[in-house]
Amino acid sequence: MSQNDEEKKEEVKEEKKEEIEEKKFDLTDENDFLMSSSINEMEMIREEIGKSQPLVSDPKPLEHLLKEFNDHSNYRRQIETLITNKQHSAYRQLRADGNCFYRAFLLGLFETVEATKNEQILETVTKNVVTSNDRLVKFGYEQFALSEFYESFMDELALYQSILSSDDSSGVNIAESTAVQKLSDESHVELFVLCRSLNEAKVFFNLKKQSNYLIFWARMLTSLQMQENEKHFSQFVQGKTFREFLQTDVEAVHAEADHPQFCALSMAIEVPVRVFCLENVETGGPQVVTIPENGQPLFDLLYRPGHYDILYRKS
The missing domain is CATH 1.20.5 (Single alpha-helices involved in coiled-coils or other helix-helix interfaces)
Structure with missing residues (x-):
């Protein structure tokens, strides 16, 4: 050639x-x-x-749920069972934005504190949260990336502790809290300070920017619990590494929560919760799950595939 x-x-x-x-x-x-x-x-x-859809709706009668499932007989049957059992008076709908579980969990927690004035609940949660920042740093997270979210969550706990330990909220310096410092729209500051002084969790969780700081830290608490108990939680991970699962299914904004995340957050801050699950099954009412199994649930949530709302017990 x-x-x-x-x-x-x-x-x-x-x-x-x-x-x-x-x-x-x-x-x-x-x-x-x-x-x-x-x-x-x-x-x-x-x-x-x-x-x-607002982040947090006003309470609605349970009958309103039937309208959402006009063409789904299995779900309607379970809702009708929920109504006839007469354990609950209403439910509160949360925006279906991927954060509904964490928003429902936190709102349920703080509303319970508001209603019961139970300082022991706050002490237990605070005991678990106060060390969370340092524990996350040990897993390789950067301190500077976490501090604002951690401080916001601790501010919220401190605010409730101050309110419960005083006869009125006049001595609580809400205007100096970390959360107020983050308000970019000055028109919201007055509303924010008012709703905090009135101890209205439902108003606060309709403020997207401020409540999202707490929601993100709830995600990090969930991730931390899973990392500290990797052997248990890794069995629920399929098709990706454990680290990838945490990044995409737990820590990521708008990542929906499933049963493992629910268990992890409940365990992380020692807050027992009962959830009524609507499922596409042929017989029976909603499945009732208490997390942890032997716990005395502080509040109830309603689950339907891919979404959580809050259920309110009858007095």
């Missing part, structure tokens, strides 16, 4: 190589575009939900 033939052969190889690389590049671009489009679509859906 002549030198010219060899050179031509090499040129053809190089051209094919370049063509393959171009195809790979195009494919990567296409995948990036599809992923970006999917993310944008999810954001648009969340925005539409946000326009039509």
